[in-house]
Amino acid sequence: MLNKRTLWRGAAAAAGALMITFAALSASDTLDDWDAVKAPPKPEIKAVTLEASTTALLILDMSKDGACRTRPRCLATIPNVKRLHDAASAAGAMLWYSIGEKSAPEDMIGPGFAPRDGEWAHQGGPDKFLGSNLEEKLKARGIKTVVVCGTSFQGVGVGTGTEAAQRGYKVIVPIDCLSSEDTYMEQYSAWHFFKGGPAVVTRNSTLTRSGMVKFS
Numbered sequence: 001m002l003n004k005r006t007l008w009r010g011a012a013a014a015a016g017a018l019m020i021t022f023a024a025l026s027a028s029d030t031l032d033d034w035d036a037v038k039a040p041p042k043p044e045i046k047a048v049t050l051e052a053s054t055t056a057l058l059i060l061d062m063s064k065d066g067a068c069r070t071r072p073r074c075l076a077t078i079p080n081v082k083r084l085h086d087a088a089s090a091a092g093a094m095l096w097y098s099i100g101e102k103s104a105p106e107d108m109i110g111p112g113f114a115p116r117d118g119e120w121a122h123q124g125g126p127d128k129f130l131g132s133n134l135e136e137k138l139k140a141r142g143i144k145t146v147v148v149c150g151t152s153f154q155g156v157g158v159g160t161g162t163e164a165a166q167r168g169y170k171v172i173v174p175i176d177c178l179s180s181e182d183t184y185m186e187q188y189s190a191w192h193f194f195k196g197g198p199a200v201v202t203r204n205s206t207l208t209r210s211g212m213v214k215f216s
């Protein structure tokens with residue numbers, strides 16, 4: 001009888017300790033802890049040399065009827081996007097653009113990188129693979145790597161870049177060619193590709209800057 005009482009008391013004590021532990025764990029949530037979180041170290045960026053014949057540069061939502069014209073952080077990326085455009089074009093890489101429904105190909109926000117026939121589509125939403133000819137174009141050219149530029153970083157950058165990685169493409173993310181409404185959104189998006197996203201995304205993605213990209 002004594003042994004049974006001892007066992008019951010031990011079980012009750014263990015259950016009580018477990019309940020206290022669960023109560024402590026559920027006492028706060030992510031909003032309660034928001035101000036206590038320290039930002040992680042800066043993501044690593046790397047120089048990349050890309051095979052032009054199997055690489056596509058995607059320039060997303062940078063037409064004049066898009067958010068770029070009213071977003072200072074996007075306007076600041078235009079010279080960087082132009083630098084990559086010129087290098088990719090000279091090397092013979094594939095170019096593809098998404099443009100706004102009210103824009104024509106010549107209505108790009110930055111001068112000198114308007115799409116040619118067959119290089120663009122009217123396509124809204126964050127994932128440019130949906131409802132467009134992007135996948136068809138990539139497969140027709142034997143593309144293995146995509147470089148993602150545009151606005152917004154947390155929208156078309158994360159949406160299209162994540163989908164590309166999940167479809168088996170290597171994804172190059174030049175952080176100075178992708179913009180958001182504010183710095184935090186850009187940091188969040190960069191972290192997604194570096195360590196915060198699904199393993200298939202972080203494994204297939206490389207953060208870089210436009211001046212660190214070469215085509216061979």
